Amino acid sequence: MSRRAVVVGAGAAGMLAAAVLAGAGVEEVVVVDRDELPDGPRGRRGLPQGRHAHLLMAGGLAAMEEIVPGVSLRKRLLAAGAHEVSLGSGMLARTPEGWLRRWRREGPAMLTCTRALVDWTVRAAVLEHPAVRVREGTAVALTGSAGRVRGVRVSGPGGEADLDAGLVVDASGRGTRILAWLDGLGLPGVRTRTVDAGLVNASRLYRTPAGAERFPLTIVHADPYAARPGRSAMVMPVEGDRWLVSCGGTRGGEPPSDPDGFLRYTLGLPDPIVGRLISGAEPLTDVHLSRSTSNVRHYLEKAPHWPEGLVVLGDALGTFNPAYGQGMSVAAFGARVLGRELERAGRPDAPGLARRVLRGAARPVDAAWAVAVGQDVLYPATRGGGRPGIADRAVTAYTRRLTRAATGSFAAASALWDVTSMRTPPARMFHPSALLAALAGPPLPLLTGPPLTPGEREVLAGLDRTGG
Template sequence: MTRPSISSTAPARQRAIVIGGSLAGTLAAAALREVVDEVLIIENDELPAVPGPRKGLPQASHAHMFWSSGVRAAEALLPGVTDRWTAAGANRIPIPTGMVGFTPEGWLRRWTAETAFLIACSRDVLDHAVRDLVLADTRVTVRQHTRVEGLIGTAARVTGVRTRAADGRETDLEADFVVDASGRGSRTPRYLAELGVRPAPERSLDLGLTYASRVFRAPGGTAGFPMVVVQSDPRTARPGQSASILPIEHGQWIVTTAGTRGGEPTARNEDFEPFARGLRHPVIGEIISDLEPLTDVTVNRSTRNTRRHFENVGNWPERFVVLGDALAAFNPIYGHAMSVAAQAALVLRDLAAADGIDAPRLARRVQKAMAKPVAAAWDLALGHDVFYPGAQGSAQSTPTRKDKVLSAYTYRLLSTCCGNSTMTRDFFDVTSLQAPLTTLVRPRVLLGALRGPLRPPLTEPPLTDRELALVRTTGPN
């Protein structure tokens, strides 16, 4: 008698490929590692083994603000990452307590109740902690010095990527799921066109914004020093110029200046402090006047607002998702890009974990869900940027009547925040992406704006006596 055979075939292993090994890409890998057997990150650069710069991230030398909304999303994806950042010297800056901010409506008060917070460190430290945790998982590997040249599959489903190694060798890599997190230079629109997918609507707004940054040694004894920000005022019909001091690791400060078209900072060291002194308030120039510079000035001009509406593509292919700057790139002055990328990666994890990567229309549902945090940051950015002279792009580049009404209301809110702690909390809940934009039109907020500030405006930066003494007398270590 013949016994029936018992199949010993193991279930097929599932692989995800992530294009790009920067913050968005490594967070996407963290999101997928629980739902597939292996995740392969394809990276064109060499990723440093210790915190350090890399060729494909030229903006790393500028100030980066990681808002609490993004930090919490990153922590959900990578438990313990916040402790890694702080162990490496990152500062947790409570908002508004830890911020000295000069808005278009005046100085914000440093209310004691924390509304939001920032993780402040160099981009090198930020990325390394995430990358270190992700690559410690044996399910995640990275292939460096490799460029993705196209997608494999059809308009109905992506099945992998076509790659080229540094030696020119081309390889097709199959995958059960593909994520593009390759940044501003993403070639996904071209890749999708090659597969026969119809183009996504795309909007852009370019202010001609230029960033110039320099790292200084902080004065001795300034641990816990606040972030200092001097904002521009779009209502002046002049180029927007601004600056910030961001305390980072190892007793250093990143000082970043910025200017829109016609008011750009230069790359010359001798121009850096005068530019900061020439802003709407000279406080940042005054603070850095006696500090020891640790670097020369570095400049970045890749600051265009760009949004690709992949969520509106009706025939979106299965098993393919786009996130990070490849999906939407923002004016860096608002510090939203990293938080939006982290929130999008969390959306990917939750939907993929709930249904599995082979669930029908999963990629389309993920893309639509990601559009929510993207839209929040986009609306906040364009609501201000459209007012700067010389704005160019496919998005509305001249203010409409609606823009003007909303702008006037926003400035009324800002004026109220300068003298009202409750309104400040509501405002930063929204600008930190912890709450939707609709928060600002709730009846309580509308009534608060109608009443206006409860305290008179401040006439000087709200630095404490100790902080003033440190920056006036200590000088560099």
């Protein structure tokens, strides 16, 4: 059996899988990617969402640190200019139920930076392992049979070649060809579900204004309960003394790509704070749009037959509306499952390993899917969602009640932070403390505006060119 493993895709999921394999003693790990990878934190063609806001949640970062030990990705990201933001005190967040308070007690933290910086930092750390190398090329087929995958056929500058492998990991993202590859092995019929709210993302980079370096991350969430298209916007600090401003609108409420329309869109939200902030900030780029935002789930773990030697992770297993900030963390959770199963099995070609990894990786995918689809199906023009059932409506009503309580209850807010940060599964919202908080409602009155400090009010007033 080959002591080589092949990973298809050099994004976060692929590089984390490569780190796991190298750490498990695989002699050679070849990461195949069709893009020429940049030698620094710059975007690349094969990542359609790369220009938009990405949040690295505490749960996902913890999994990454476990996968790449002795490196401290957190420290590397912070040293490169990423920002650490407390969910409890470091952000201004307007939910459909009102503004969340900022508490003196810290909540879990997330890192904010460009997706390019995350990918480059992870890739650079993983490539320090001598067993890992990247090969430019396009994976066009799996080799082997319905019983065992033996490798990958790669098309590159020198033509096509077969890479033999004891284990193949498909981490090729939204563009995965896994269904076609399985058909080629004689394994058709995998069930797939797509739920598409028609979200369009529009993003633009701005120079952080002087004096606003410590202004909190600011987000106006979309409202899935209003029976109209969802519309949102976020101002997020990123490396290089910049703000990344991302807007998102579901079908019928899409943001425009022209600068004036972009500003009008932010000012037309239920609270115009994002527009007021950027009206006096210096733009550094054009407005970039992206439409690759649907939720797509390949139920590979339910296939009646699965070949040995093939694992699927990350977006190739399930993709989510990027508005919920789950993708990188779910990819890390899947790679961690791979690592734990390799540790138990002792070798990458162990019988049943691929199926066990697939089933384990599906659990965090399902949790993220429930959160994303549970919201997206509520938008009126969503396609593929179906009508929410009684249980769905009950969960939605409870989530609204808990969110309303979180506007004035630390216990309720803590439950939401734990789930949002992906430190705990969604069941955390039904912990007795959260249930009591939801039943009691907010003990403090609803805020009439964002919870700004006096200094932050001065910054906002100084930037505002709208007369607001």
